[in-house]
Amino acid sequence: MSKVTPPRAAFIDHPVGRTFGPPHDRKRNEAVLSKALAELPKFTHPGEIRDLGDAWSPGGSRAWEDELCVEMLQDR
């Protein structure tokens, strides 16, 4: 995101393609969306990225990264 400077960007540390949480978790979908929208008044300049501070796994595990790499390389 930092390289293409969208006017306002909210970053969430979820795997790409799971922006609003795991499948069928409506509570989490809504919580993430609500958090992102709540950032609107805090932006002060173009290209600013605000971190929503949300981890994918409750314990902060990064094990999802290996699985995601495999998925990303499947469309070659």
Place this chain on the structure above:
Amino acid sequence: MPFDYLPVMAQNSAPKPPRVLVLPSKPAWQPACKSVGESRVALLSSAAARLADQEPFIPREDLSYRKVSADPNAGEIIIDHHSGIGRVPKQDPEIIFPRTALASLAERGVIGSRAPFYFSFMGGVRQHQRIENELAPALAKELADAQVDLALLVPY
């Protein structure tokens, strides 16, 4: 430390050259004139998402877009994007195109209202100039016509 997607995307593109990330030629900043609670909100997605009865996108350089009803009960969402990450969101497109969550926020008064339609197009297209000169202005006109105050683009 956030996951570094660019090296994996470069590996994915090989033997084609890695994607070039292009800055917009014009500044895109607009002041927010209304609060979120007063705003009409629209979603945009680069997942090439559409309703099942709409014309399919053609990977990988399709520059068209689809106008999708904001009503979560309007029909099944199909994701046409070619990316390998689609296995999970195809099980539940709400995790990249949260029509149900936005409808709930509208009902609860968190946002002013939802736009009647949302928009989706193909992400990862390499024709940057045509995106800026054709696709983006067409989407901007759709949003202006629908009197949208706030558009949230969910990258895919």
